[in-house]
Amino acid sequence: MTASDGYAHLTSRRRTLITLALLGCAFLAMLDGTVVGTALPRITEQIGGGDSWYVWLVTAYLLTSSISVPVYGRFSDLYGRRRLLLGGLALFLAGSLACGLAGSMEALIICRAGQGLGAGALLTLGMALIRDLNPPSRTEGLIRMQTAMGTMMVLGLVGGPIVGGALADHAGWRWAFWLNLPIGLAAAAVLGLVLPDRRPAGAPSGRLDIAGVLLLTAGLSLTLTGLSLKGTPDGGRVPSWTDPIVAGCLLGGPALLALLVPVERRASVPVLPLRLFRHRAYSALLTGGFFFQAAAMPVGILLPLYYQQVRGHSATTSGLLLLPLMAGMALSNRLTAAAILRSGRPKPALLTGAGLLTAGTAAFFALDGATPTALICGWLLIAGLGTGPAMGGITLATQNSVPAADMGTATAGSALAKQIGGTFGLACAQSLMGSHGTATASASAIGSTVAWCGAVAGVLALAAVFAMRDITVPTPRGRGLTPAPRAGDQAAAMPARS
Incomplete structure (x- = not known):
C-alpha cells in the first residue's frame, strides 16, 4: 500500500465528516490553551489561590501537552493514528469534566495537567491525519486543509478569551471546561464510526x-x-x-x-530522530516556530490581566478587547497561505511575520494605565499580523523540508517546538512578572514583560528564519505538480517556477 492510496476508497462525504471532526479536535486543543486567561480572576475568587497561581493553570496544560506530542507522533507512525487520537480525546474529555468539578486550585491544576496529556494528541495527530488524507497526489486538498486548520486554530485562540470571559460573567467558569464535552463527544463519534484504522505506509519496525x-x-x-x-x-x-x-x-x-x-x-526507533536535524531548513523552522510562539504567548495571557486589574473591565470585555490580536492572526494566516500557494516559497512570509511580531510586542514598552484603548488595539493588531505566518506557514514548510517518509515525525516536531516555545515564553513572562515583587500586577510590569519577551523572541525568530535555506512547497498546477525540493538539495534554494 502506498502513501497515496491509504484512504483512496473514502467517499467525498466521509472525507468531509472526518475533516470536520479533526478540525473540531484542533479547535478544542487551541481553545483550552487560552480559555482560563479571562476566567481566572473569577476562578480564584471562588476556589482560592492568588496572583502567584495565575499562570500555573496555563503552564500545567502547556507542559503536559508539550511532552506528550513526540510520543503520540512516533507511536502513531508505528501503530496508526486512529486509536491514539481517540484515546487522547477520551483523556482530554475526562480532564475537562474533572476541571469543571474541581473544588480547589490545586485540584484544578492537576486536572488541567491531565487534560493537557490528552490535548497533545488532538492537534498533532489531527494535522498528521489531514496530511494522510491529502497525500502529494492531492496537493490542492492539502493546501486547503492546512489553511482550514490554521483558521480553526485562530478561532480557538479567539474563542478562548471571549468564551472564558462570557461564561465566567454569566454562566459560571466551570462551563468553560464542560463546553468541551458535546463538541468532543461528537468528534469522537465521527472518528470512531467513519475513520478507517490504518497504519501509515512505510512505518518503521522496532520498539520505541x-x-x-x-x-x-x-x-x-x-x-x-x-x-x-x-x-x-x-x-x-x-x-x-x-x-x-x-x-x-x-x-x-x-x-x-x-x-x-x-x-x-x-x-x-528513536522518539526524536536526530537525523532530521541534518536538514538545515528543518532545524531553522523548528527554532523559528519556537521563538514565534515564545513571543506571542505572553500577549494573549497577560493583556486580560491588564484590562481587568488595571483598567477595571469585566472578563467578557477584556476578552473582546483582544479581538484585534485574533483578527490580525486570522488575516495574516490566510494571506500567508495565499502567498505560499502563489509563489511556493514560505521564507518571505515568515520573515515578514517575524518583523511585525517584534515591532508589535516591543510597542508595549510604552504601556501605562492611561494608554488609549485604540492605541493598544493597534499594537495588538500588528502583533497578530506577525503571529499568523507561524501557524499554517511553518507547518507546510516543515512537512516539505524532510523526506516524505518522515512527514509524521516532522509534523510532531513542529508542533512540539511551538508548544515548548509557548510554555517557555509563558515561564519567562511569569519570571519577569514575579521580579517586580508587587502584590497586584501593574501596567508597567505587564507592558515591560510583554515587550521584553516579544521583542527578544521576535528578533531570534527573525534570525532563525533568515538563516534558513529557502525551500519550495508544491503549488497546484492542474494535474502536473512540481515536487518540492528537500532541504539540502541544491534546488532547495530556488523558488518554484511556473
Whole structure:
C-alpha cells in the first residue's frame, strides 16, 4: 500500500465528516490553551489561590501537552493514528469534566495537567491525519486543509478569551471546561464510526525507546518547572536563580536532555530522530516556530490581566478587547497561505511575520494605565499580523523540508517546538512578572514583560528564519505538480517556477 492510496476508497462525504471532526479536535486543543486567561480572576475568587497561581493553570496544560506530542507522533507512525487520537480525546474529555468539578486550585491544576496529556494528541495527530488524507497526489486538498486548520486554530485562540470571559460573567467558569464535552463527544463519534484504522505506509519496525521517552519527559518537565518556579512569588518573595529547587530543576532538566542525544543515536526507533536535524531548513523552522510562539504567548495571557486589574473591565470585555490580536492572526494566516500557494516559497512570509511580531510586542514598552484603548488595539493588531505566518506557514514548510517518509515525525516536531516555545515564553513572562515583587500586577510590569519577551523572541525568530535555506512547497498546477525540493538539495534554494 502506498502513501497515496491509504484512504483512496473514502467517499467525498466521509472525507468531509472526518475533516470536520479533526478540525473540531484542533479547535478544542487551541481553545483550552487560552480559555482560563479571562476566567481566572473569577476562578480564584471562588476556589482560592492568588496572583502567584495565575499562570500555573496555563503552564500545567502547556507542559503536559508539550511532552506528550513526540510520543503520540512516533507511536502513531508505528501503530496508526486512529486509536491514539481517540484515546487522547477520551483523556482530554475526562480532564475537562474533572476541571469543571474541581473544588480547589490545586485540584484544578492537576486536572488541567491531565487534560493537557490528552490535548497533545488532538492537534498533532489531527494535522498528521489531514496530511494522510491529502497525500502529494492531492496537493490542492492539502493546501486547503492546512489553511482550514490554521483558521480553526485562530478561532480557538479567539474563542478562548471571549468564551472564558462570557461564561465566567454569566454562566459560571466551570462551563468553560464542560463546553468541551458535546463538541468532543461528537468528534469522537465521527472518528470512531467513519475513520478507517490504518497504519501509515512505510512505518518503521522496532520498539520505541522507552529510555528516550523518559529522558525527554523528565528533561522538559524539570526545565519548564524550574522556569515557572523562578517566577512564582512564595510568601511575597520571588525565588532567586540560586534557590535550591529552582537551580536543581534548571540544571537537572538540560542535563537529562543532553543524555537524550546518545540514547537516541542508539535507539532503533528513536522518539526524536536526530537525523532530521541534518536538514538545515528543518532545524531553522523548528527554532523559528519556537521563538514565534515564545513571543506571542505572553500577549494573549497577560493583556486580560491588564484590562481587568488595571483598567477595571469585566472578563467578557477584556476578552473582546483582544479581538484585534485574533483578527490580525486570522488575516495574516490566510494571506500567508495565499502567498505560499502563489509563489511556493514560505521564507518571505515568515520573515515578514517575524518583523511585525517584534515591532508589535516591543510597542508595549510604552504601556501605562492611561494608554488609549485604540492605541493598544493597534499594537495588538500588528502583533497578530506577525503571529499568523507561524501557524499554517511553518507547518507546510516543515512537512516539505524532510523526506516524505518522515512527514509524521516532522509534523510532531513542529508542533512540539511551538508548544515548548509557548510554555517557555509563558515561564519567562511569569519570571519577569514575579521580579517586580508587587502584590497586584501593574501596567508597567505587564507592558515591560510583554515587550521584553516579544521583542527578544521576535528578533531570534527573525534570525532563525533568515538563516534558513529557502525551500519550495508544491503549488497546484492542474494535474502536473512540481515536487518540492528537500532541504539540502541544491534546488532547495530556488523558488518554484511556473
